[in-house]
Amino acid sequence: MLVEATSNIALINLLCVVWFLVAWVGYSYFAKTMAKRTMSLSSVLHIHREDWMRSLLQRDMRVSDAALVANLERHVTFFASTTILILAGLLAVIPNIGLLHKLLSGLPIIEQVSEAELQLRIVLLVCVFVYAFFTFTWSMRQYGFCSILVGAAPLPDDKSETAITRETYARHAAKVIDQAGHSYNYGLRAYYFAMSVLAWFIHPWLFIGAVTLVVAILYRREFYSKPVKAMIEIAKHKVEN
Template sequence: MAELNEMGSLNFICLGIFLSCWIGYARFAHFMAKRTASLSSVLHVHRINWMRRMLQREVRVGDAALIANIERNVNFFASSCVLIIAGLLTAITATEKIKDMLGTVSFTAGDTLPQLELKLMVLLGIFIYSYFTFTWSMRQFGFASVLIGAAPSPDDTTVTANDRRSMAIYSAKVIDQASRSYNNGLRAFYFSMAVLSWFIGPYIFIGASLLVTTVLYQREFLSSSLKALKQAENVGEKVFTDDKELYRR
């Protein structure tokens, strides 16, 4: 109880606001992606179109290479998480030295040992979560590679048009799920930047959490990249008006 009091109620309030921003935005983005254009929803349409065209190609080497390239990007972040986790574990064992070092910086909060340990543990939890989401994303991209390898050839007469349609939709669904895990990991990286501001002060931490949420919203729903993706192949709003079952995520 004494340690909880020493950590301060303001720190727990800040942590609650931070988690509300992170979890709340993740749920909001997933909810809105089913109802309006966003990066994830428009890209899902392009993934379906990709898989449809993949089924029309005799040679799928390029498709496999694209999946492998995306998987390498995910692997980079997963490997980074391992290094960051190792660094944070080392830092937790040397909190007294870190406290003395931060004490020499004029604009830091001047935390007690329990407060500093709390902040480092929050960072550690974020990157452990990121590691699991990135590795799960890698596995799902591996599943997508298997589906590309198992896809029927264009001249296979034993496969019906409905079979090909289902193959395209569900292959795109697997890639979409892998990309969603990748996005969750990236989002954790963004919010970890907000946690760094917690070492300066609790109110700056609250402001940084709100700022990260605003940046994520702008990029997901209002960015110029989204406008370009909507214009490509005239995707536009037909994602949400034509054949909703086809594009249901």
């Protein structure tokens, strides 16, 4: 059964899977490497997170800081919950792949494919959203760690803490928030690439083009978008002063 299903999957579809994985993993590695060499969304946010933690250590009341962390965690919780619903829908489709095949066969813009090829598309989406779920839930846990660090931060009038220990606390607390933000970003990337899989239901070459377009969109938004440029200018202004 497995051999027969594999033989029904065209070579172009296997090429699609390979290109999808290469683009996703390759861009993630590229973005992480480039962030260490030049200013990007992740690197400039790290600067502002360190400034946030330094400012927090100078305040007696941290209610606003706790609310900010809770707000960030709320966004991640929304996507984690949404991902569960999407996975439930996709898993419900797999046993009814024959019915879905008949429905799509009646659409003129959809390429006629076998049930095995259609199942490959659904399984790929399931894998993407499983990854997204684990990533979002890990981000949620890390934001929970951030809440603990906000509560455990030394007060301004605590004489037992030196300037060095306060700076160390600020840098490492910002690093924890960084990791939570990175996990959230990885989950969002999964959603972007999942959107490109929808083009595969129309035609494999359209899917390859959609994956390439997603990479271009992510690159522009993380390195050359207007919000990134504005935050870079703010960071430069702080350094100059």
